[in-house]
Amino acid sequence: MSPAESKVKLPRRSIKFGVGKEIGGNVYLHRDFESVIGNELESAKRSLPTDFGYTVVKLNLNTHAITFTQSPDFDTVHEPIVGKQLLVREDGSISMRKPPLDPYIYHHKWLFVDDAYQGFDVEESKTRSSEWMALPDVDRSLIGRASYWNREVVPRLNQITTESWLRSEEVRKRFGWTTCELAHQRDAGNIPFKKVGNAFLYRIDDENASK
Template sequence: MRIETRLKRSAAYGIGKQMADAVYVHIQYEHVLPQGPLTKAKKLLPKKFVYNIVKYNQSEKKISFIYSPDFDKANEPLVGPYVVVHFDGTVRQYPNKRSEPMVYHHKWLMVGEDYTGFSIEKAKKRSADTYDLHVNKYKIGYKSYWDGVLRRNSLPK
């Protein structure tokens, strides 16, 4: 059964979670992003840095390489350590030692229909089930806040 949701993948790239001027894609789909800036940025990554999500932001002239340790397993995967490479060559690494973990919502937007790491249809259903929940848009990305929203609405983590 195909799940319909109001959410759509990036119109500019065909794949990706579009948020304002930034688009998030799984590493398997980084080929849809502009290759010039991506290739240059990847050359500047610290050796041995592992990532599975790429955030491309043309207007801010930067690309972030992010590791999400539970991307395929969690409904709302964690945001882990990341590296930001600015188009001018500036590189900043963030070990993600936040006191409050952050999560991604609607992860299926970051991948194509052919992705096999998790069930796209189950992820779309999760989006449909959680899309209209009353949330504080400034806190929705915080894991503890999101866990509370799920608990109040009797939804599984």
């Protein structure tokens, strides 16, 4: 089955908090949304060094330990790096973890925020998730490592979108269309498209650009 034929079901944000990526008994949140954790977060933050900046907060739902993670490229790349981490346990003890030479990366970063977040294009991030989840023969046990991802997955993703195929958000920006207007153009047959997972890709030429 080709990626275009695959049906992809995107993951959902944490039901408990309404935002956040929930996996393996942990919830991952961008720091802009950390307040949903409540008082235990404020208690953990008092154990942080004053000069420790962080981007992501991870709450262990079982132990209530909270990990503060630096991820300076979170808003600028599709799969941001998991940087230096500071773990604060429920008893207030802390431990530091430096990233390995082959660093870990985050996937589905749109789950860490809500749809109104302005730091990056949330819809584009969802499209990225749809595209890679639709790819066959991706070893899910290895995708957390930057080396495997960049070597085995990114080149295949780059083949999906070429100069002649544009993502939905790129087409909307180019023509000033709303999401509904783009759907109307697609349904009316005015713009060639293909579907990759849950994402639509469009081919723009002079003829359909004038419609």
